[in-house]
Amino acid sequence: MSSSGLACLKKLAVRLDWRCRATDDARSPLSAFAEETVKPTLGQYLASIRQDRKMSLRQVEEASGKEVSNAYLSQLETGKIVQPSPNVLNTLSEIYAIDYIQLMELAGYLAPSAARKATQRHGRVATFAEHNLTPEEEAELMKYLKFLRMEKPP
Template sequence: MENYGEYFKALRESKGMTLREVERKTEVSNAYLSQLESGKIRQPSPLTLHKLSETYGVSYETLMEKVGYPVPEKLSKKLEEDKSPIAYRVGSITNDEEIELLNYLKFMRSRKK
């Protein structure tokens, strides 16, 4: 994924979390998270991705694949099989569409507050 920073920001915002809240839950610095979301971090560490996957409720393998780490073919096939229920309803979506859906989810959740 070329600009995965937008994806990380959309994930965080769809959960209604601030950078500070993510920092507290993951023990990854606010500055690092900000740089990750702005695209200044070219290759985040697998440990950071693991912490974020747990916080955002996204599989570790998905985040590894998004940032360009090689994922074994067996895991890649499993990722396709384990798509979220939304993918079964709307079909295959692009990375840009996924970000837009996360942004819309953030909007919908903010209206409920």
């Protein structure tokens, strides 16, 4: 990893540690920044998961029995299609072994879970599960992960 990549990772770790130490009623310095960020889109999330599974668009198409074409998946990942059918979401959740309900929420079919407010932190990113990340923090981690993956030699 490059020195600039390590520096970014260290800054992120400091931010996360600072965020985790903040009490519920105290605003951390990261909170103002986090409010300006957005939750990952369905397309960004699907692209991140596919890359994590080291699958090509064509491999997903084959795994779906051609139910989801590589062109359609590409349009989903780039945001040209924002609300695929629940059947497509179910197929992708099975291929990627991810939560179908979360995909339905990201696609706008279901309201986000009432059990967790948008400002509450959660632990969906396994590496940082103990940090109980907010959706904004998760979005930033996904952006950083994408950045790191672009730096890796093939």
